[in-house]
Structures are given as C-alpha cells and as structure tokens.
Amino acid sequence: MSAIEANFDGLIGPTHNYAGLSFGNVASDKNRGAVSSPLGAVLEGLGKAKALADAGLVQGILPPQARPDTEYLRRLGFSGSDTSVLETAWRADPVLVRNVYSASPMWAANAAMVSPSADTQDRRLHMTPANLATTLHRSIEGKSTQNALNAVFPGQAFKVHAPLPLQSTFADEGAANHVRLCAEHGEPGVEIFVYGRESGETWQGRYPARQTRESCEAIARAHGLDMKRCVFIRQAQAAIDAGAFHNDVVCVGTLKTLFFHTLAFEDKAEALEQIRQAAAGLFDPIFVEVAEADVPIRDAISSYLFNSQLLAMPGDDRLMLNAPIECEETDSTRNYCDMLTAGNGPIGRVNFVDVRQSMRNGGGPACLRLRVVLTPAELASVNPACLMNDARYETLCDWARAHYRDALHPDDLGDPALIEESRTALDALTGLLDLGSDFYPFQR
Structure with missing residues (x-):
C-alpha cells in the first residue's frame, strides 16, 4: 500500500523559556536563566515546517499545551484563583512554578511512539503518548498530549492509547527512542526501540537513563506489532553520560538507512545483527556509522548532528539531512557532512536550518517533529486545519506576532499577566486549528 511519512511539528508556545529543568540535557543546563524569545522561537519553528511543506513533504502542526499548569499546583495544595495560585506558589517555590511553565511540549519527538498501519495487527495507526515519567516538568504532559493527538488524528483509522502508567518501571520518552526502517513507508517495516535501562537494575551513570525496556515492550504489545519485526536495543551508557539523554541525539533513520554514531549502542555489533535479522525477507x-575519530561524541551532542531530520525528498534519489546550523559551525561535523555527501552513500545532501531558540533549550530539528506514516485514506482523515500550507503559515505567523513576547526571562514566569497573555493566544489558536472551544482546560 502507498504511504508517505509526514512530519507534525510542535507549535512552540507563548511561554517558551530557558528554565534549565532537564538534568542530563547539556544545552538546557548551559542556558539556564537565559532570556528567550518566544516570538523568535515560534517563527523559527514555523519557518522550518513551511520550508519542508514547500519542498513537497506533508507537514503538520501539533498545538502547544497550556502553561502554566495551575491545576497541577492545586494538586500540591495551592488554592484560590489561578492568579492567586501562581503568586502564592511563586513566593513559596519558584522552581516548582518553572516546572509547570515548562516549554518542553514543543518537542514533538517526545509526544508519542507511532506505529503505522502497515505494521499493526488491526491495520490501524497506533499512537502511545509518552508518560515522560523521569522528569517533573515533562511528566505533566501525557494527558494533554493524548487530547491533542485525538484532535489532530480523529476517526477510526487511528488508535490513540493512554500513556503508560506514570511509574519508573514504564518510563517512556516517546519517538525520540524509536526508529522505523522499511523498504517503502507503506510496506511492513522493522521497529527499533532503544532503551537505557531495565527496571530494577542499579544505575551507575552520570545522568539518568530515561527509557526502560519494559516500556518499549509494553508499547509494542499494545500496538499489536509482530515481535519478529521488533528490535530492542540498549543505548550506550557512554552516550548517555556524554549528554545523549535520548537516542535521537546519536541516531536517526528512515526507509532502509540508519545513521548513527559509533557510540550509540551498548553492543553495536549485536544491535546491527538484530536489525538485519528482523529485516530479513523485507x-x-x-548502516551509515560515524566514527569517533571523525566526529567526537562531544561534538555530535553539542552540534546535534544526529538530531537532524533524515528525509526522502521528492525527486531526489538520495536522502537529505536537515541539520541544525550548529553543524555547519562545528569543524568536525561540517567536514563530516562534506565527506558524507561527496560519496555515493544513501545521504546525498545536507541542509542547515536555524532553530537556535530550540537548540539552546536542548532540541534540534528532529526534536521538533513527530513522524507519522500515513496512507492516502489516513491523510484524508487528519484534521485539515493542522496541515501546513501557505495560508496556514501566514495565519499562524500573524497570530504569533499578535500574541507572543519578543523576550522572556525565567523570572517573568512569576508575572500573573503572562497567564492571561498565554490563554488569550491559545484561545484564539483553537479556532485557527479547528480544535474546538473546549480544547484547553481553562476553556472548560
């Protein structure tokens, strides 16, 4: 069956900020307390999405989540109006307020794991929103992500599951730890789940291993996958300790091609052999392996070479790597990209894209998107208001310019006026994306 791989980017919200909440995310920690530009960030993200739509790819948008999450603060004992809740919580615990103001839902690669209908037993497209149980600021996202996916992907063609139980045994970080390889998008493929730890093991790493094997296996079962076509691979502790908090910081793949750093997997030889066996007959x-001598792991992580989008572009017989502009500015990755495209390998072109506002918070071009393989019938069932085109782009840019601040300091999160600004923006957005007048909790 024919199918295409669409990219659904997280629309960056009006409270985009650098609170530095993600332990193990080197860029996020480095820029803790810096002044962000919500307007600059959303325009960068929309520009990236529009460029791919202009190139002939199907490009969609996932709505931002409402921030701050005042209901979460109420569950922690704060009471009164939303303004009172915020002001009281800010005086008591500013770090807690920064957590419920987190900008992290913009990274749609963490929104869910997705299995296309070609791989599933019931021939429906399955999505499991990530529970993001390892960090406080991300653990509040799952239910809202589920609601958003149901709004963007309505109808019987899609099965949106609830997130896994919010417990460390089933810690799940979404598609950032998932790769699908195939001959063609509409044909059965191999789903690769990468985990950092197994439940109950004693973890001795510098940074936490966020994904468990148990969560990967649970999702594969829930999606009705053929276990012979599933591969469960342990991410290298060396990569996690270097700052690769998700597998997509050291690995990306599409169609038949897996592009990865030599330190990506704990047992590289075994991992590649498992993939070969799972793909047998399909x-x-x-495999495009990047040696440590060519790109040191520290450069791979600081430039986010592997947090690039690996794309089959219309009319091209080789893949394109849509890479952060930081890869062009880093000697080792720039030289490697020149060498990569000069050969006859599967990757023939590198495009450098400016998403610095996201990069400073620890997310590159691949973090911003959720890949969804869609048949023509499934694409026709997607909420059309959430698909990018010229008019949608202009409308969203005008909307952002009308509602977003140009600069935001983390201490501005204590300003009650920011709640009203954000809610006014999101209330208007629900009409633009046809999400309904009760999409956000504050609208109910």
Whole structure:
C-alpha cells in the first residue's frame, strides 16, 4: 500500500523559556536563566515546517499545551484563583512554578511512539503518548498530549492509547527512542526501540537513563506489532553520560538507512545483527556509522548532528539531512557532512536550518517533529486545519506576532499577566486549528 511519512511539528508556545529543568540535557543546563524569545522561537519553528511543506513533504502542526499548569499546583495544595495560585506558589517555590511553565511540549519527538498501519495487527495507526515519567516538568504532559493527538488524528483509522502508567518501571520518552526502517513507508517495516535501562537494575551513570525496556515492550504489545519485526536495543551508557539523554541525539533513520554514531549502542555489533535479522525477507538495511575519530561524541551532542531530520525528498534519489546550523559551525561535523555527501552513500545532501531558540533549550530539528506514516485514506482523515500550507503559515505567523513576547526571562514566569497573555493566544489558536472551544482546560 502507498504511504508517505509526514512530519507534525510542535507549535512552540507563548511561554517558551530557558528554565534549565532537564538534568542530563547539556544545552538546557548551559542556558539556564537565559532570556528567550518566544516570538523568535515560534517563527523559527514555523519557518522550518513551511520550508519542508514547500519542498513537497506533508507537514503538520501539533498545538502547544497550556502553561502554566495551575491545576497541577492545586494538586500540591495551592488554592484560590489561578492568579492567586501562581503568586502564592511563586513566593513559596519558584522552581516548582518553572516546572509547570515548562516549554518542553514543543518537542514533538517526545509526544508519542507511532506505529503505522502497515505494521499493526488491526491495520490501524497506533499512537502511545509518552508518560515522560523521569522528569517533573515533562511528566505533566501525557494527558494533554493524548487530547491533542485525538484532535489532530480523529476517526477510526487511528488508535490513540493512554500513556503508560506514570511509574519508573514504564518510563517512556516517546519517538525520540524509536526508529522505523522499511523498504517503502507503506510496506511492513522493522521497529527499533532503544532503551537505557531495565527496571530494577542499579544505575551507575552520570545522568539518568530515561527509557526502560519494559516500556518499549509494553508499547509494542499494545500496538499489536509482530515481535519478529521488533528490535530492542540498549543505548550506550557512554552516550548517555556524554549528554545523549535520548537516542535521537546519536541516531536517526528512515526507509532502509540508519545513521548513527559509533557510540550509540551498548553492543553495536549485536544491535546491527538484530536489525538485519528482523529485516530479513523485507529489505537489506543500510548502516551509515560515524566514527569517533571523525566526529567526537562531544561534538555530535553539542552540534546535534544526529538530531537532524533524515528525509526522502521528492525527486531526489538520495536522502537529505536537515541539520541544525550548529553543524555547519562545528569543524568536525561540517567536514563530516562534506565527506558524507561527496560519496555515493544513501545521504546525498545536507541542509542547515536555524532553530537556535530550540537548540539552546536542548532540541534540534528532529526534536521538533513527530513522524507519522500515513496512507492516502489516513491523510484524508487528519484534521485539515493542522496541515501546513501557505495560508496556514501566514495565519499562524500573524497570530504569533499578535500574541507572543519578543523576550522572556525565567523570572517573568512569576508575572500573573503572562497567564492571561498565554490563554488569550491559545484561545484564539483553537479556532485557527479547528480544535474546538473546549480544547484547553481553562476553556472548560
């Protein structure tokens, strides 16, 4: 069956800020307390999405979540109006307020794991929103993500599951730890789940391993996958300790090609052999391995070479790597990209894209998107208001310019006026994306 791979980018919200909440995310920690530009960030993200739509790819938008999450603060004992809740919580615990103001839902790669209908037993497209149980600021996202996915992907063609139980045994970080390889998008493929730890093991790493094997196996079962076509691979502790908090910081793949750093997997030889065995009879996987001598792991992480979008572009017989502009500015990654495209390998072009506002918070071009393989019938069932086109782009840019601040300091999160600004913006957005007048909790 024919199918395309669409990219649904997280629309960056009006409270985009650098609170530095993510332990193990080197860029996030480095820029803790810096002044962000919500307007600059959303325009960067929309520009990236529009460029891919202009190139002929199907590009969608996932709505931002409402911030701050005042209901979460109420569950922690704060009471009164939303303004009172915020002011009291800010005086008592500013760090807690920064957590409920987190900008992290913008990274749609963490929104869910997605299995296309070609892989599932019931021939429906399955999505499981990530529970993001490892960090406080991300653990509040799951239910809202589920609601958003139901709004963007309505109808019987799609099965949006509830997040896994919010417990460390089933810690799940979404598609950032998931790769699908295939001969063609509409044909059965191999789903690769990458985990950092197994439940109950004693973790001795510098940074936490966020994804568990148990969560990966649970999602594969829930999606009705053929376990012979699933591969469960342990991410290298060396990569996690270097700052690769998700697998997509050291690995990306599409179609037959897996592009990865040599330190991505704990047992590289075994991992690649498992992929070959799972793909037997379907396709021959192509491995593009980047040596430590060519790109040191520290450069791979600081430039986010592997947090690029690996894309099959219309009319091209080789893949394109949509990479952060930081890869062009880093000697080792720039030189490697020149060498990569000069050969006859599967990746023939590198495009450098400016998403610095996201990069400073620890997310590159691949973090901003959720890949969804869609048949023509499934694409026709997607909420059309959430698909990018010229008019949608202009409308969203005008909306952002009308509602977003140009600069935001983390201490501005204590300003009650920011709640009203954000809610006014999101209330208007629900009409633009046809989400309904009761999409956000504050609208109910």
